Amino acid sequence: MTQSLTIRRPDDFHLHLRDGAMLAGVLPETARHFARAIVMPNLVPPVVTGDQAEAYRDRILAALPPGMAFEPLMTLYLTEATDPDDVAAAAAAGLVRAVKLYPAGATTNSHAGVRDLTRVQAVLERMAEIGLPLCVHGEVTTPEVDIFDREAVFLDTVLDPMRRRVPGLRVVMEHLTTAEGVAYVRDGGPDLAATITTHHLILNRNHILVGGIRPHYYCLPVAKREHHRLALRAAATGDEPRFFLGTDSAPHPDHLKETACGCAGCFTATNTMAILAHVFEEESALDRLEGFTSLNGAAFYRLPPNPGTIRLVKAGPVRWPARIETGAGPVTVFDPGCAVHWHVEA
Numbered sequence: 001m002t003q004s005l006t007i008r009r010p011d012d013f014h015l016h017l018r019d020g021a022m023l024a025g026v027l028p029e030t031a032r033h034f035a036r037a038i039v040m041p042n043l044v045p046p047v048v049t050g051d052q053a054e055a056y057r058d059r060i061l062a063a064l065p066p067g068m069a070f071e072p073l074m075t076l077y078l079t080e081a082t083d084p085d086d087v088a089a090a091a092a093a094g095l096v097r098a099v100k101l102y103p104a105g106a107t108t109n110s111h112a113g114v115r116d117l118t119r120v121q122a123v124l125e126r127m128a129e130i131g132l133p134l135c136v137h138g139e140v141t142t143p144e145v146d147i148f149d150r151e152a153v154f155l156d157t158v159l160d161p162m163r164r165r166v167p168g169l170r171v172v173m174e175h176l177t178t179a180e181g182v183a184y185v186r187d188g189g190p191d192l193a194a195t196i197t198t199h200h201l202i203l204n205r206n207h208i209l210v211g212g213i214r215p216h217y218y219c220l221p222v223a224k225r226e227h228h229r230l231a232l233r234a235a236a237t238g239d240e241p242r243f244f245l246g247t248d249s250a251p252h253p254d255h256l257k258e259t260a261c262g263c264a265g266c267f268t269a270t271n272t273m274a275i276l277a278h279v280f281e282e283e284s285a286l287d288r289l290e291g292f293t294s295l296n297g298a299a300f301y302r303l304p305p306n307p308g309t310i311r312l313v314k315a316g317p318v319r320w321p322a323r324i325e326t327g328a329g330p331v332t333v334f335d336p337g338c339a340v341h342w343h344v345e346a
């Protein structure tokens with residue numbers, strides 16, 4: 001039985017770092033284990049221009065505690081007013097690694113997102129030309145569509161037509177939650193990939209709702225039925241290069257989660273690697289953990305794998321704080337609901 005494992009230092013290809021006091025509180029949780037992360041731009045106001053991305057990157061680097069190394073991979077928030085030349089210049093400078101599509105109203109701070117995709121056609125065409133990936137929050141926002149169906153409907157009615165309109169556009173379906181999504185990405189060719197979160201490998205919708213409502217398990221896209229979780233596990237652990245880790249670790253202070261209308265987001269930065277080792281061991285796939293966390297995403301983003309390594313060691317139960325204190329308030333750490341025995345030596 002494997003008791004220790006050394007892998008390339010991992011990257012997180014979908015992360016929310018926020019800003020100000022929250023940024024300062026959560027950044028070390030990621031930088032402790034991860035070398036790089038694709039940083040989401042849904043701040044208030046959003047990170048729309050190259051200049052804003054550069055200023056945000058500088059705030060992230062300034063918040064990094066001395067002695068920690070971490071490279072933020074910046075993204076731009078796509079709006080109907082986004083300038084293709086600004087995107088191309090920010091990409092050419094190596095500053096911006098992707099553009100994020102939020103359908104307006106789909107999730108936290110998405111109201112400035114896109115209502116009519118035809119209005120961003122020129123930006124998408126330029127991105128296809130230069131090979132810059134589009135990260136997609138893949139849920140329709142149509143009020144009539146059931147929240148548990150919003151990803152599957154998005155694939156057919158939005159993503160597939162968009163990809164046909166913009167041949168060559170490189171797309172990452174973020175935080176995949178359905179068997180339909182897994183099948184679509186598997187058959188999608190080399191320009192399509194998907195991130196999978198840690199929490200969607202653990203949760204199905206019963207975890208959110210049975211025996212009382214669990215606000216810290218509420219995120220978007222919401223966790224689905226068990227067969228979807230199993231499809232995600234198969235994709236993540238199946239040695240398929242176009243599935244890779246994007247935690248979507250999304251900190252909100254507890255008082256905004258534990259309330260009548262709680263925010264969406266699970267905070268998994270602290271214990272993601274320990275939980276993933278547990279999941280991969282359960283699936284008899286520990287030898288595939290490195291691909292999922294440290295190789296596949298870098299290859300899709302055309303980045304070299306990280307030179308450093310981390311070591312995972314199996315021992316007694318791992319302890320982590322129930323919540324981390326930040327200047328913006330306490331943030332509850334994701335509870336996988338079982339003991340986890342994989343310790344990370346970074």
Ligand code: DOR
Pocket residue numbers: 016042107108137218219220221248250251264265266
């Ligand atoms: O659960 C989520 N939280 N899903 C998202 O898409 C956004 C994120 C956030 O920013 O809080």
Ligand code: ZN
Pocket residue numbers: 014016040248250
């Ligand atoms: Zn997200």
